Amino acid sequence: MNIENKVAVVTGGASGLGRATSSALSKRGIKVVILDLNAEQGQTLMDEFGSDRACFITTDVTDEASVQNAFEKALEQFKRVDICINCAGIAPAKKVLNKESKAQALSAFSLAIQINLIGSFNVARVAAEKMALNTPDNNGERGVIINTASVAAYDGQMGQTAYAASKGGIVAMTLPMARDLASTGIRVNTIAPGIMGTPMLLAMPEKVQNALVENIQFPKRMGQPDEFASLCIHITQNAYINGETIRLDGAIRMPAR
Numbered sequence: 001m002n003i004e005n006k007v008a009v010v011t012g013g014a015s016g017l018g019r020a021t022s023s024a025l026s027k028r029g030i031k032v033v034i035l036d037l038n039a040e041q042g043q044t045l046m047d048e049f050g051s052d053r054a055c056f057i058t059t060d061v062t063d064e065a066s067v068q069n070a071f072e073k074a075l076e077q078f079k080r081v082d083i084c085i086n087c088a089g090i091a092p093a094k095k096v097l098n099k100e101s102k103a104q105a106l107s108a109f110s111l112a113i114q115i116n117l118i119g120s121f122n123v124a125r126v127a128a129e130k131m132a133l134n135t136p137d138n139n140g141e142r143g144v145i146i147n148t149a150s151v152a153a154y155d156g157q158m159g160q161t162a163y164a165a166s167k168g169g170i171v172a173m174t175l176p177m178a179r180d181l182a183s184t185g186i187r188v189n190t191i192a193p194g195i196m197g198t199p200m201l202l203a204m205p206e207k208v209q210n211a212l213v214e215n216i217q218f219p220k221r222m223g224q225p226d227e228f229a230s231l232c233i234h235i236t237q238n239a240y241i242n243g244e245t246i247r248l249d250g251a252i253r254m255p256a257r
């Protein structure tokens, strides 16, 4: 896709990977619509980007009406949606049984599925509906959807049952979603990051961070949010990448703990 004059919706765009991606897209002249629960950080970004090039809409990705409303506003402001990048997510850590051998609350599992998996689908389905309104380009392309999974989709660690299940769901829905939307000229891909230097990771105790980095092969450091943003831009521009999940992880394979 030629990214000139395009409009992108980025969920979780107020922080971490979503924030870096919003910034990289904005620097390339793409209009960015940021959807996030964190209105304060969203507003700070708007001051940085300028209201003619970006807009922030307080949105809960799990809520049907909230997402519908966000896309209506995005269309009102920028007239089209070409790119959708799903970064909103949470990373809970809870073992199936706690130290007293009591079962974890079901609500903790449900919340991760609700935000990470159902939230991504909720946004993708409405994004596809709006992209379908676009006139196809010379390659027949109307839009690109990029979801964010995690290497935990393949090798979830102890305490990651809910997180791994939510991310595994994102990987699993990538191909059927790409197949569903192929005739509309919309590509669907997923990025499975490893250990990335974002507030989500940097909030962990230093000991945990160091242990995680120890498992990375090369380069032996956390991934940078900008590296995630570059991959989003490459996937957007490369019309032949479709229905795929790409690991972005320095060849890490997560051990049990």
Ligand SMILES: NC(=O)c1ccc[n+]([C@@H]2O[C@H](COP(=O)([O-])OP(=O)(O)OC[C@H]3O[C@@H](n4cnc5c(N)ncnc54)[C@H](O)[C@@H]3O)[C@@H](O)[C@H]2O)c1
Binding pocket: 011, 012, 013, 014, 015, 016, 017, 018, 035, 036, 037, 038, 059, 060, 061, 062, 087, 088, 089, 090, 091, 115, 116, 119, 148, 149, 150, 151, 192, 193, 194, 195, 196, 197, 198, 199, 200, 201
């Ligand atoms: N940082 C990593 O190492 C890493 C690794 C693998 C996967 N991921 C995934 O990448 C994505 C981004 O992670 P990050 O590290 O940038 O995290 P982050 O915590 O910095 O950003 C996540 C953003 O999502 C928003 N959000 C959470 N729930 C929401 C909801 N219901 N509706 C709207 N917005 C909501 C938060 O407000 C926040 O701004 C997540 O899906 C995460 O699981 C991150």
